[in-house]
Amino acid sequence: MKLYMTESSGNAYKPRLLLEMLKVPYEKIILDTKNKENKQAPYLAINPRGQVPALEDEGHVFWDSTACLVYIARKHGGERWLPTDPAGLAEVTQWLALSNNELHYGLQWARGVNNKIKQGNVEEYQGYGKQGLAVLQGRLRNNDWLALGRPTIADLACYPYVSVSPEGGFKLDDYSAVQAWMKRVEALPGWVKRA
């Protein structure tokens, strides 16, 4: 299994966490994004978005972080990390969607503006990110994990951008249940620091 990534990418960190937790051997292909290797033809043939991550395995290629998580979880994680019954799969999916919506376009875009890697209206992104944090807090106030009462890929999808959200101007002290959940994720066997 080959994971195209950078050490700093939050989206690449998601499948990395799962691979490490499941102890799946994989080859790291580190892209030279400073020299825009990710925007050149050889990599665009793998990932038409020109982003990381992408995953290659047994002739399959997946160019989206959520798809990578789903593939790895179903191939190597049995029913534990992503079950296939209708309600279980849908419950995990709604948190994957939160990570693709409020957490990416709120938390991460606000961080991008603050870190001067993207332009935009930081107040707008912060407002949207706070909606996402409020939904997380509402769930985690009475639950240890986002879905199904156990760690699933829902937690691994949401954790990376929450963990660096203070760089986007978010005060996690206002979300104590989210902070406690981050500690639980970081205590999972196989957890690794981003970079």
Next chain:
Amino acid sequence: MKLYMTESSGNAYKPRLLLEMLKVPYEKIILDTKNKENKQAPYLAINPRGQVPALEDEGHVFWDSTACLVYIARKHGGERWLPTDPAGLAEVTQWLALSNNELHYGLQWARGVNNKIKQGNVEEYQGYGKQGLAVLQGRLRNNDWLALGRPTIADLACYPYVSVSPEGGFKLDDYSAVQAWMKRVEALPGWVKRA
């Protein structure tokens, strides 16, 4: 099965299309969003985002359009609309992710600015939306459907915001394979117009 929706919502249109195509009986609960019924306590207890759609069935509640699609497809669509083998599920998932990323924050946000229902930098959103359309066009140039060589929920997730993207300033004439695919979606048995 109860679907909380509005007739005009693109995100609610996604599960509506699937319910109609699978001939699943469901009750439409139309929210009075003009009077902000969706932002008041009774509905926020169902959907903490305060948005449509939400789906209620047999004691389960899902408050995200992708989760609704996944639940309906797994409960009523067998393996046809969303298979559970690792590669098949991941292939569909990457297009669900495109619909949650470039299509929502590109196509739909540009449309929102043009229709004066949201503020923001329309050029930024248009640039992002064009990236999404280019990925769709690249896939559909040589394939009739987004995933697995057949209609899946990938197509139903991506179709709604593409179909109204001209309101966001996108010229679909530049994406002939996308136009041909839209016609194929509209010819699927059970397809309904949005509103």
